[in-house]
Amino acid sequence: MTRVAVLGATGAVGQRFIQLLSDHPTFEIAALTASADSAGSPYREAAKWRVDTPIPEAVADVEVVETTPEAVPDDVDLIFSSLPSSVAERVESDFCEAGYVVSSNSSNERGADDVPLVIPEINPDHLDLIEVQRDNRGWDGALVKNPNCSTITMVPTLATLDAFGLERVHVSTLQAVSGAGYSGVTSMEILDNVIPYIGGEEEKMETESRKLLGEFDGSQVQWHDVEVSASCNRVATLDGHLENVWAELSDDPTVAEIYAAFDDAATQDLHSAPDPLIETFDEPDRPQPRLDRFLGNGMAVAAGGVQETPAGVQYNTLAHNTLRGAAGASLLNGELLDRNGWL
Known part of the structure; x- marks a missing residue:
């Protein structure tokens, strides 16, 4: 199984990630992050669950951690980001510098020359821009975006x-x-x-x-x-x-x-x-x-x-x-990253 983390797991898109990942055949949730106010609480208490299916029991009692690379286990292979863009522009690069591959729904850096903006059925070859990104930024990790x-x-x-x-x-x-x-x-x-x-x-x-x-x-x-x-x-x-x-x-x-x-x-x-x-x-x-x-x-x-x-x-x-246009789009990019050997 590929171990994943969800940044901003308590928000509306974060909850969609939890829903989509709950019975995923390849991805296993290893960490959930949120703001410092929510850190330390079980997910069922930190998230005001509003998705149209029950909160998955497998994550209900998982302790939410802060949104920092230090709080996420080293053996996480892939990170999904549903952070507000104002937060994502400050912290996503920290995760990439720490060696994590981030599949992000946030709007920051979608237009950057060295950031792949990907819909897997349309332009999967744009993932090769990761090599350019790593050369430019000195990252061991990578940042990939899905569109609006x-x-x-x-x-x-x-x-x-x-x-x-x-x-x-x-x-x-x-x-x-x-x-x-x-x-x-x-x-x-x-x-x-x-x-x-x-x-x-x-x-x-x-x-x-x-x-x-x-x-x-x-x-x-x-x-x-x-x-x-x-x-x-x-x-x-x-x-x-x-x-x-x-x-x-x-x-x-x-x-x-x-x-x-x-x-x-x-x-x-x-x-x-x-x-x-x-x-x-x-x-x-x-x-x-x-x-x-x-x-x-x-x-x-x-x-x-x-x-x-x-x-x-x-x-x-x-x-x-919120499915094809947000959490599902990032999830699909994560599946493409995994299949094509970028993790």
């Missing part, structure tokens, strides 16, 4: 459309409240309302997409030259980010060819990888968050409502934002 939850919803479909000459993308998102964390949006803000702005979200979609779709040339990632414009909106759904995408293409594929390309999107032979990666719907009113967010155990991307436009194609896409 709204980016990861859209990019698998864009990667498929790139075969038709992807030139320009416009996207409008309808993002669930869980993406802001348990206390992120109050009921008075979101009930009977839509908030047409999410700080930093649009920039993440516009930049992360280009890095993910880029080519690794052995020393750096050459970002894709597609132009991406995003408008991000918070809506009153609990889980599942729905996005309306307009993609301008140099080729002129039919709707049937688009659906066929989505259906044939490559997946990975990893425990948490969905098969198929993209599940498609012919209906114009699908996918929908309540109906489709748990496809592929919450790890699949859904697409539907495909229509031709004068410049390309318009469609809807959906993914579960």
Whole structure:
């Protein structure tokens, strides 16, 4: 078994990590970290458990430790980070310097030239950037990132459309409240309302997409030259980010060819990888968050409502934002790191 630790284990994404790791065939939880206020408490007391399955008995009485390399056992092979970015930017490098490999959901350093930003089904070869990172930073460990939850919803479909000459993308998102964390949006803000702005979200979609779709040339990632414009909106759904995408293409594929390309999107032979990666719907009113967010155990991307436009194609896409878009994405990166011998 591969021994793992979870940084920020008491938060919303940290709890998803615990849920996903509870019956994992390869990964075994060896340490859980949180703030100094929670350190020393059993996990069941430190975490206000809010996930839709019971707290796993195997971790309920595990003592939470502080988020420092010294508090994590030396025999831990892989660390999953669900820390707030303000904390992650201060401490993740400490773990990497101490020799740990960190698969992180936090947004800090996603755009750094020597940090792999990875979706395993899309750009697994970007993990080779780890060698550049180690040379640059003198680390024995490594830092790998997964993208933002709204980016990861859209990019698998864009990667498929790139075969038709992807030139320009416009996207409008309808993002669930869980993406802001348990206390992120109050009921008075979101009930009977839509908030047409999410700080930093649009920039993440516009930049992360280009890095993910880029080519690794052995020393750096050459970002894709597609132009991406995003408008991000918070809506009153609990889980599942729905996005309306307009993609301008140099080729002129039919709707049937688009659906066929989505259906044939490559997946990975990893425990948490969905098969198929993209599940498609012919209906114009699908996918929908309540109906489709748990496809592929919450790890699949859904697409539907495909229509031709004068410049390309318009469609809807959906993914579960705390599973595929957060903890599940880091977990999948961890499985890829383990399989490819980086641990």
